[in-house]
Amino acid sequence: MTDRTMAAPAERKRGEGVKLVYDILRDDIIDLVLPPGSPIDEIQLAERLSMSRTPIREALVRLASEGLVTTLPNRSTVVSNIDFLNLHTFFDAITLMYRVTTRLAAEFHVPADLDVIRARQAAFAGAVEAHDALAMIATNRDFHAAIAEAGRNPYYTGLFCRLLDEGRRILRLYYSSFEDRLPQRYVAEHEEMIAAIAARDVEGADRLAKAHADQIVQQIQQLIARDRRQTLAL
Template structure:
């Protein structure tokens, strides 16, 4: 094989791997792939019409995000969401979200503020459209814009992982939230975070971040109580 063909094949694998990653990630976050569902490398390669190499690359990225788990026998499954672990998740999210938002209030500049506000506008646009999948993505981008302003890559990386895990929870509750809240109300809690960061007030930013986490928790628990797990296949 010529160097040109090798290069083209390598590029194809990378692009194919990105497509597989994005498609599997979308299916996991929107619950098309259920919690605990097995992901077979060979079957996926056949489905996507690619070799196992880009499938393996895509799976590795999903494992790094906590969306896929490799069992001791090397079987890959969609990472189960265990209800009893929700309080621990909230504790971790609250601590990291408060730290990130506090640091953002301390270190943000005008460019950061513009990026944060633009991300919030993009999120609210999806709220009005009722596009649940896009809402979770835009919400994550909003919070990562805050993380960028915090200037701490260690916190940002862990925050990214927590937000990714939270996207599945958000998708479960967004339909309920949009039925209960007017679109203009849903998501307006971001405004308090933005105001605290713009004011350069770390104490207020910490407080608003905590309240934001508690709102997320409250909405999810209310969803759980109203639906009694009847439409969920959680493990």
């Protein structure tokens, strides 16, 4: 559990309970504080958060709808596993979403959107500069989510954010310290995407987004391949 759990019993108004639990659990799942497959005990959680089980259950329903936890009747809720056997579906979907959201941002953004996107990029660049892999993973997600929001199609934004979060979980499996070497070229690629979006170059944005997605997919595949080779070497 995050430190936030200890702070949770602080003042909260009626009606804020479910969201508080949801936020805490969601962060913990994505940051692998709660690793895939781990059971979620309602009673323990209720004790730790000093609240009854009801809002916790409601938060779990919401998390289940987002695929972050898996529930079956009369059984413990568990943190959803990452489906490594079917990563191609994830790669396919996230590549498509990178493309359509970036296209739409080039087409529909307003000036304030660019401010947000640029602020997110600055945070991402800062994380890369600081060799902070965990912050990089989080700020990368936020950067692309801002692009999706600028594209103004809630269906795509919803799916894309879900996929980005799943990507965070996958990456978090492999980046577990502050010492990892982070690819600087992602910062440059983000800048190019921002320029294409600002210039309303829809096709350019699409092309850059696809190339960027391909890089990410390749990175994940290499991380997994490296992992598998270690296993076979045993």
